[in-house]
Amino acid sequence: MPHDHGDDAPPHSLLPPDPALRVKALETLLTRKGLIDPAALDEIIEIYAHKVGPRNGAAVVARAWTDPDFRKRLLEDATEAVAEMGFTGRQGEHVVAVENTPEQHNMVVCTLCSCYPWPLLGIPPGWYKSDAYRARAVREPRRVLAEFGVTLPEGQRVRVWDSTAEVRYLVLPMRPVGTDGLDANALAALVSRDAMIGTALVEAPA
Amino acid sequence: MTRVHDMGGRFGDGPVQRAAGDAPVFAEEWHARALAVTLAAGALGQWTLDRSRFARESLAPADYMAFSYYEKWLAGLADLLVAQDVVSRAELAGAEPAPSPLAARRLRAEVVAGTLARGGPVLRDGPAPRFAPGDRVRTRRPARNLAVxxxxxxxxxxxxxxxxxxERAHGCHVFPDTNAHGLGEQAEPLYTVVFDAAEVWGAAEAPGDTVSCDLWESYLEPET
Structure with missing residues (x-):
C-alpha cells in the first residue's frame, strides 16, 4: 500500500483529499482499465449542462395551461403525457404531476437523498440537495417557503411530497391571472424551475 | 436505527442557502465530472441504483456531514468499485491498473443519449395490491430493513x-430493501400514503397541512 491506511479504512479514503483531484484520479483509473470512455463523460455533461433542464418542465406546464385534454392526461398519467413531448429516461421513469389549486399548494423534497425529475427539470440545484432543505421542508414547509419569498394565502393547505421511491413529482403551478392573451411559448417563459418544485409561484408579467 | 442520510424533520440546519440568480447547473467543473463518472461507472452494470444509494448512506456520519454533495457521490463510488471487485484497493491508492474484463461493457459516447433517455424503469409484475386508495394504514416502526x-x-x-x-397505488415497483443487497428485485405494490402533518410532527404549521411518502406494501399494516 502506498498510503499508510489500514485495510479497514474505507476505500474512498485512499483517494487524494482534494475533490477535484479525487474525481480526476477515479476517471484516470477507470479510463486506464478500459471501463470509461472520456468522450462518453463529455456527452453526459453536455446533455445535462445544456440540453435537459427546466425548460422541458416549463413546456409541459404551459401546454397543460393551454390544452385541457393534455392537462387531463398529465394529471392521470404524467409519465405517458410527458413522453409524448419526448421527455423520458433516467430519474424520470415514473412521473406524477401534482396540481396547485386555491385549496392546496404542493412542494417536493427528497429527505433521504436527492430524487428529482431529471428529464423535466435537469440536475437539481444545490439547495434542493442541501441538508437544510431535506431536513426542514417536511416539517416546516411554510417557513422554508417564506425564506424563498413565498407566503401562501390564508386557508391554502400545504402538501409536501417526500420522493421516497422512484416516482418523480412535477408541480403544476396555478396559471397567473392576466395571462389570457399569452401563447404557450410566452407562458413557458414565466415558469421557473422553483415553481415546478413548489418553492415559488408563477407571476404574471409586470 | 437510523443512518445519517435520514434527516427529514431534523432541527438545527439553519436557513436554506441558495445561489444567487442563474447559477450554472454545475458550480464547479469537477461536479460535472463526478456526476458523469458515476453514471458511466453505473452503466457497467455491477450494481443497482439502490445499491449505490446504500453506498452513499453507509458513509461514516462524520464523512457524510463533512462531504459536499458530489464528494458523497465520489466516496460512494470508490467504495462500490472496490466492494464489487471492479477496482482493487491498490489501484485506488495509485498502483498500476490492470485491464478489466468488464471493458466490453464500457459506455460508449454514441449510446449515451439513448441510454439516458431509456433510463431504468422499476415497474414490474408482482402480487395484487393488499390496499386500495382510501384505506387507512399504519407504517412499520422502527424504520428498518427486515432482511439485513x-x-x-x-x-x-x-x-x-x-x-x-x-391515496394512490402505483403498481409493483422493485423493492429497494432487497435489491440494494443482492437479494433480488422482489417487486411489491407501492403506494402514496398521506399523513396529517399534525400527527407526524405533533403540531402542524397550519391545520390541514399534509406530508406524503411513497411506501412499499411491506412497510404498511392495515389500521382499523
Missing amino acids: TGGHTRLPGYAAGLTGVV
Whole structure:
C-alpha cells in the first residue's frame, strides 16, 4: 500500500483529499482499465449542462395551461403525457404531476437523498440537495417557503411530497391571472424551475 | 436505527442557502465530472441504483456531514468499485491498473443519449395490491430493513409508526430493501400514503397541512 491506511479504512479514503483531484484520479483509473470512455463523460455533461433542464418542465406546464385534454392526461398519467413531448429516461421513469389549486399548494423534497425529475427539470440545484432543505421542508414547509419569498394565502393547505421511491413529482403551478392573451411559448417563459418544485409561484408579467 | 442520510424533520440546519440568480447547473467543473463518472461507472452494470444509494448512506456520519454533495457521490463510488471487485484497493491508492474484463461493457459516447433517455424503469409484475386508495394504514416502526441489519430502506424514520391514508397505488415497483443487497428485485405494490402533518410532527404549521411518502406494501399494516 502506498498510503499508510489500514485495510479497514474505507476505500474512498485512499483517494487524494482534494475533490477535484479525487474525481480526476477515479476517471484516470477507470479510463486506464478500459471501463470509461472520456468522450462518453463529455456527452453526459453536455446533455445535462445544456440540453435537459427546466425548460422541458416549463413546456409541459404551459401546454397543460393551454390544452385541457393534455392537462387531463398529465394529471392521470404524467409519465405517458410527458413522453409524448419526448421527455423520458433516467430519474424520470415514473412521473406524477401534482396540481396547485386555491385549496392546496404542493412542494417536493427528497429527505433521504436527492430524487428529482431529471428529464423535466435537469440536475437539481444545490439547495434542493442541501441538508437544510431535506431536513426542514417536511416539517416546516411554510417557513422554508417564506425564506424563498413565498407566503401562501390564508386557508391554502400545504402538501409536501417526500420522493421516497422512484416516482418523480412535477408541480403544476396555478396559471397567473392576466395571462389570457399569452401563447404557450410566452407562458413557458414565466415558469421557473422553483415553481415546478413548489418553492415559488408563477407571476404574471409586470 | 437510523443512518445519517435520514434527516427529514431534523432541527438545527439553519436557513436554506441558495445561489444567487442563474447559477450554472454545475458550480464547479469537477461536479460535472463526478456526476458523469458515476453514471458511466453505473452503466457497467455491477450494481443497482439502490445499491449505490446504500453506498452513499453507509458513509461514516462524520464523512457524510463533512462531504459536499458530489464528494458523497465520489466516496460512494470508490467504495462500490472496490466492494464489487471492479477496482482493487491498490489501484485506488495509485498502483498500476490492470485491464478489466468488464471493458466490453464500457459506455460508449454514441449510446449515451439513448441510454439516458431509456433510463431504468422499476415497474414490474408482482402480487395484487393488499390496499386500495382510501384505506387507512399504519407504517412499520422502527424504520428498518427486515432482511439485513442496518440495511437500506426507503421508509424515513419520521414516517415510522404513523397512521395515514393510501391515496394512490402505483403498481409493483422493485423493492429497494432487497435489491440494494443482492437479494433480488422482489417487486411489491407501492403506494402514496398521506399523513396529517399534525400527527407526524405533533403540531402542524397550519391545520390541514399534509406530508406524503411513497411506501412499499411491506412497510404498511392495515389500521382499523
